[in-house]
Amino acid sequence: MILRLMPLNNFWYIGSMRLLFVADGRSPIARNWIRHFAEPGAQVFLASTFPCTPDLPLAGLEIVPVAYSGRAPYVPQAPGNSRAIGLRSAIRHWLGPLTIPRAAGRLRSITQQFKPELVHALRIPYEGMLAAEAYAGVPLVVSVWGNDFTLHAPANGLMRHYTSWTMEVADGLHADCQRDIRLGRQWGFEPRRPTLVAPGNGGVRTDLFHPAAAPEKKAVILNARGFRTYVRNDTFFKAIPLVLARRPDAEFRCVGMAEDPQAIKWVRQLGIAGNVRLLPVFSHAEMAAIFRGAQLAVSLGTHDGTPNTLLETMACGCFPIAADLESIREWIQPGKNGLLVDANDPGSVADAILEALEKKDLRQQAAGLNQDIILQRAEYERCMLKAEQFYRRVLSAT
Numbered sequence: 001m002i003l004r005l006m007p008l009n010n011f012w013y014i015g016s017m018r019l020l021f022v023a024d025g026r027s028p029i030a031r032n033w034i035r036h037f038a039e040p041g042a043q044v045f046l047a048s049t050f051p052c053t054p055d056l057p058l059a060g061l062e063i064v065p066v067a068y069s070g071r072a073p074y075v076p077q078a079p080g081n082s083r084a085i086g087l088r089s090a091i092r093h094w095l096g097p098l099t100i101p102r103a104a105g106r107l108r109s110i111t112q113q114f115k116p117e118l119v120h121a122l123r124i125p126y127e128g129m130l131a132a133e134a135y136a137g138v139p140l141v142v143s144v145w146g147n148d149f150t151l152h153a154p155a156n157g158l159m160r161h162y163t164s165w166t167m168e169v170a171d172g173l174h175a176d177c178q179r180d181i182r183l184g185r186q187w188g189f190e191p192r193r194p195t196l197v198a199p200g201n202g203g204v205r206t207d208l209f210h211p212a213a214a215p216e217k218k219a220v221i222l223n224a225r226g227f228r229t230y231v232r233n234d235t236f237f238k239a240i241p242l243v244l245a246r247r248p249d250a251e252f253r254c255v256g257m258a259e260d261p262q263a264i265k266w267v268r269q270l271g272i273a274g275n276v277r278l279l280p281v282f283s284h285a286e287m288a289a290i291f292r293g294a295q296l297a298v299s300l301g302t303h304d305g306t307p308n309t310l311l312e313t314m315a316c317g318c319f320p321i322a323a324d325l326e327s328i329r330e331w332i333q334p335g336k337n338g339l340l341v342d343a344n345d346p347g348s349v350a351d352a353i354l355e356a357l358e359k360k361d362l363r364q365q366a367a368g369l370n371q372d373i374i375l376q377r378a379e380y381e382r383c384m385l386k387a388e389q390f391y392r393r394v395l396s397a398t
Contacts, residue, residue, distance in 0.1 A: 017391075018043045018059075020116035020138075022107065022127045024069075025052035025061070028284050029145075029201040029308060030122045036202055036384040045114045047107055049127055062110050066103040067096025067126045089229055096126055097158035104133035111136060118391060121166075122200075124148040129162040132169040139398040141391070142166055144175040145200050146305030146327075147230055149183040164188045172394035174387075176200045176306040177327040194397055196390040201308050203380035204315045208285060211317030211367060212292040219250040219357050222294035222318065224287065226256030227263075230303040232323075232343045237266040242350035244275055247357055252276045255290065291316035295363065296356050299323065300343040306331060311378050314338075314370035319363045321352045335362070337369040 019037055023030040025048030038044040038057045045060040049069045054061075063070070068091075107130055111119065120141040121131035128142040153163040167173075167188035174196045175181050181195050221243075225231045233254075243250050252272075257263040258280040267276050282290060287309075291297065297313035299322040306327060314320055314331075322328045323343035332338035339356060342348040356363060375382075 018116045020045045020111060020114055020119045021122060022047045022131045023122035024050050025054045026050050031056060032201040047110055060114060064103055064106050066099050066130050067092045093155040093159055097162050100129055100133050103130050107134040108136055111138060118395060124163060124166055125152045128166045132166040135169050139171045139394050140169060141172040141174060141394055142170040144180040144184060147303035149180060151230055151303040171398050177330050179327045180305055194390060194393040196386060198383040198386055199306060199308060199311060199378050203383035204311050204374050204378050205380045206315060209288050209312045209315040216293055216295050219247055220294040221250060221252050221353055222297045224255045224297060224309045225299055230301055232300040232302060235343055235346050235349055236298060236300055237270060238346035239349035240272050241270055242346060243353050246354055250275060253279055255279045256281045288316060291318050294318050296321055296353060302343050315374045317367040319356050319366050337366040
């Protein structure tokens with residue numbers, strides 16, 4: 001199906017556009033966004049910062065490594081990787097920006113060859129930084145992913161410089177929460193330029209992520225965040241014995257932690273092996289069934305925008321318990337459609353889990369409210385139509 005964009009001076013179509021995405025082509029978040037434009041027939045070119053073979057109908061694909069991305073395997077939640085993630089991130093913060101000028105020359109050549117009408121960089125470090133350094137007059141849209149401003153930007157002087165430069169150059173800004181639009185302006189984005197607030201992956205596919213026919217009856221608590229430097233999994237595991245003291249029937253399922261030495265160590269030290277299942281990484285489609293098989297989902301990020309897993313669990317009728325962050329409050333009203341906790345305090349997390357397990361009416365109320373929230377603010381087709389209009393506004397403003 002070819003989707004028509006609103007007219008400027010006359011009618012024109014997505015299918016006739018030439019778009020260049022600068023993204024990590026391995027990322028399901030990036031692919032979900034790009035697919036919407038590629039499948040209707042737009043001429044979509046991808047400059048991937050990581051080697052990849054994405055299942056997308058692309059008009060062209062080029063690999064443009066930056067920040068040593070050409071050497072990094074895609075193992076964000078692989079067993080044994082929990083400690084290595086933090087070290088790799090720190091090294092990239094210090095050395096990664098030094099690779100941007102050379103990579104920008106490569107991207108500039110690709111832009112001149114492809115002649116896109118619009119360039120969209122999906123994430124600030126290092127895709128947005130790369131696209132800003134390579135800027136040659138083609139309108140540039142930059143997406144903010146959850147912790148670009150709060151974790152990566154302040155890491156050191158070079159990260160601050162390139163974040164500010166990216167915001168100054170960008171013709172349009174896309175973020176998954178209003179907080180990051182505000183922060184983008186503080187980092188140099190021109191307030192009069194077009195903005196869009198929509199999930200980073202384009203939205204929730206409600207044909208896949210939807211409630212179960214009957215709510216889960218077992219006390220199953222899910223942690224779907226895996227190991228990331230900004231997720232307090234230590235707090236989550238320390239909360240488990242506190243919950244089991246009152247609810248020995250509770251079962252905790254942890255995605256992306258199978259065979260991870262740190263997770264295994266926590267389970268052994270805390271004596272909770274009988275109530276914890278360390279699960280492998282699942283495909284995006286498989287995660288829908290995992291969400292529907294839990295009553296509660298716990299998300300303890302300390303640097304988050306709007307986690308895609310948060311929205312998907314809400315769409316599946318799973319009661320959300322999340323860290324009390326400004327961005328999360330844009331989606332959750334405590335005591336109405338979820339609960340917010342101190343991600344550094346196991347007692348706070350345990351109390352919220354116990355409250356949600358004990359209050360069936362609260363879980364049912366939240367499930368209904370969250371269905372409406374997802375349909376109105378995060379449904380994929382609705383959000384991507386807004387993205388099309390956003391592109392139009394960027395092009396008309398430049």
